[in-house]
Amino acid sequence: MxxxxxxxxxxxxxxxxxxxxxxxxxxxxxxxxxxxxxxxxxxxxxxxxxxxxxxxxxxxxxxxxxxxxxxxxxxxxxxxxxxxxxxxxxxxxxxxxxxxxxxxxxxxxxxxxxxxxxxxxxxxxxxxxxxxDHLGSTFLLPVEVLPMAVTPVMNAIRKLGGSPELRMGVKKAGPVVTDNGNLVVDVKYDRIDNPKELEQTLNNIPGVLENGIFAxxxxxxxxxxxxxxxxxxxxxxxx
Structure with missing residues (x-):
């Protein structure tokens, strides 16, 4: 077709x-x-x-x-x-x-x-x-992270109730690297009830550059x- x-x-x-x-x-x-x-x-x-x-x-x-x-x-x-x-x-x-x-x-x-x-x-x-109907239903939440901070950021996200995993490359060995030279952690939430609050909370974790909530x-x-x-x-x- x-x-x-x-x-x-x-x-x-x-x-x-x-x-x-x-x-x-x-x-x-x-x-x-x-x-x-x-x-x-x-x-x-x-x-x-x-x-x-x-x-x-x-x-x-x-x-x-x-x-x-x-x-x-x-x-x-x-x-x-x-x-x-x-x-x-x-x-x-x-x-x-x-x-x-x-x-x-x-x-x-x-x-x-x-x-x-x-x-x-x-x-x-x-x-x-x-x-x-609510964010997080079908898609993992991407968080861009400085490479040196991946482990502490993932630990902090777990404490906030998310399930993080490092995004790995397709047709590339190792993790995905952003246009900015950083890594991406994809976070599973059962549901995101307050997108604006979560957007700000995640961005306040040291080492997080930006997350994928646009509220x-x-x-x-x-x-x-x-x-x-x-x-x-x-x-x-x-x-």
Missing amino acids: SAETDPVKLMKQQVGYAAAQRVQSGSIVGLGTGSTTAYAIQAIGERLQSGDLKDVKGVPTSFQAIVLARQYGIPLVSLDEIDKIDVAIDGADEVDPQKNLIKGGGAAHTQEKIVDCLADQFIVVVDSGKLV GVVDVVLIGEVKDGQPIVRDMEHV
Whole structure:
């Protein structure tokens, strides 16, 4: 089955394209990480090439975003060069009804959080399988940790009621290393009742750089679904 006929890929593409349509000329755009966001980056690039968009610059959240932006002709700027981000587009691994997120499946959540939280408008693009009643239902919580602190951080997390394990590489011997040169500890919680509180508590453990809870920062959630074999996109506000 090709990408053109695979309904799931088509749906991810349409969600990414719907987010890209919200980008306006003259804006600074935070470029997120992941498969759905990749389609948004592609669509922004296509709008620039066609002349539909002008004078757009991207702020990448990962090596993946840098590579895609270059591939699709989006000029990049660093946070040193700008004083604001107009809109950020990014994916998520879980979204709860209050629009809190778990991110970090791609181990880029630290840079994503810096960029996404700076944006005037933060748009999340997901498929309906990412919607949960409460965070921690389906996905482990990623915590980025300085390598020397992995053991004490894991001990501290256990005392807080989480079950941590070091994320190991696929097609790589040893642990996953982030774009920042750190390690990722994935933590199992039965349920996360107070995301904002847990986000702050984990970040206060010495050696923790950032965790994958994004509480209270999302403005818009665009959800892709396949209904009767057809991809559709809806806004979480209008269920």
